[in-house]
Amino acid sequence: MSNSTPRATTASAANKLDPIAVLREELAAAAVCHGVERVEELTEELVRRYVQRLGGGQVYVPVRRIVERDKLAKELYAHFDGRNTRELARRFGISVRQVQRLLSSKRPTLAGAS
Structure with a gap:
């Protein structure tokens, strides 16, 4: 060897x-x-x-599925009218609970609004 x-x-x-x-x-x-x-x-x-x-800082490289999840959450939020969770679940092929989780993760924060 x-x-x-x-x-x-x-x-x-x-x-x-x-x-x-x-x-x-x-x-x-x-x-x-x-x-x-x-x-x-x-x-x-x-x-x-x-x-x-x-250089000198830590760089975070998101996993591909996290990037895709965030993109889906933004798209769901853009189409969400407050009452169409089931419709969004059918449209995007995911569960109602998953729609709820994704929507809650992308809810706009009040800190940015002044």
């Missing part, structure tokens, strides 16, 4: 936890897919700019 194999596996596992390494890998893959020349230069410049703008 070669010494490089375990290191590659360890490095790959470590990169999954390092957001900058993940960003670097994804940028390079996208650049290659789109036929960009000088992939490494472009990748490093984009990573540098990203770190410059967001």
Whole structure:
């Protein structure tokens, strides 16, 4: 067994936890897919700019289903008239209780209104 194999596996596992390494890998893959020349230069410049703008702070990356849930909640709230919970449940293919939960999560706050 070669010494490089375990290191590659360890490095790959470590990169999954390092957001900058993940960003670097994804940028390079996208650049290659789109036929960009000088992939490494472009990748490093984009990573540098990203770190410059967001470095030092914690960045939250929402899970896709949370983003979709929030989008659905906004859409439900836009169509909600105060009495059409069952209609919305049928229209969006979810339960009445789920409509109620989503509506309560997107209710406008009074703090923003002055």
